[in-house]
Amino acid sequence: MDDIVKQALAKWPNVPACYGWLGLDVRGRWYLRDDATQALGPFAHSRGTLLAHEKLIAFIHRNYEPDAQGCWFFQNGPQRVYVELEATPHIWRLQPDGGVQSHTGQPAQVRSAWLDEAGHFYLDTDIGFGLVHSADMAAVADAVEQGRWTPQEMAGSDLPARFGFVRSPQALQAVRGPA
Incomplete structure (x- = not known):
């Protein structure tokens, strides 16, 4: 994790997480998903805008990891941006x-x-x-x-449970409710 991200986390420890706004497809490409895109359906059906900015993508890559429940996120400063996975982390x-x-x-x-x-x-x-x-x-x-x-x-449907990852943190969060 980048030092600047660690510093932001220390300064602002209680920033709410963000769900549904970032997706990773089966070719390793990142998509930004605004409210309108999310309203059209889940990530596999409604991708959003393909990210092309190399420095932003590199920043995401350096700050991409799982939480204890197997939900993958990008730590964007003090905010966790949970990733919708088309397939795998x-x-x-x-x-x-x-x-x-x-x-x-x-x-x-x-x-x-x-x-x-x-x-x-x-x-x-x-x-x-x-x-x-x-x-x-x-x-x-x-x-x-x-x-x-x-x-x-x-079976493809058994992979997330067997390997400990969550394809849709947004759907999981909707079932559990706000933290």
């Missing part, structure tokens, strides 16, 4: 050297591989769980054929 990119990197730029060590009923490929790593980017499926096939990964099968 990380979107993995396979590197030419065989490494794995999150959409945030963090390298990861693979612990296990998973395949759902739709053929989506996931990796559980030392920094979290995520979906492999669709552009990297040829490299995934090579890794499986070479014996680097042996995917286990699991």
Whole structure:
């Protein structure tokens, strides 16, 4: 977490969290979701405005983490901005050297591989769980054929509970009520 964010948290510790305003899609892209966009429906159906500002995206990446309930957020100064996930908290990119990197730029060590009923490929790593980017499926096939990964099968709907993440903190917050 950035030092300036830590300082803001110390100065203003009780800023209410923000829900529904930021989304992460299956390709690792961030979307800003204003009130009008949110009124059109959940993130998978109503994305919002694609963020393109490189420094803002880098700031989000440096300050992106989960809370104790598995809800992922971006710590924006003193305010937590909870992220609506189209799929998973990380979107993995396979590197030419065989490494794995999150959409945030963090390298990861693979612990296990998973395949759902739709053929989506996931990796559980030392920094979290995520979906492999669709552009990297040829490299995934090579890794499986070479014996680097042996995917286990699991229903896509079971992944959040098994790997401890929440796709929609906004929906969870609506059920629980304000903190």
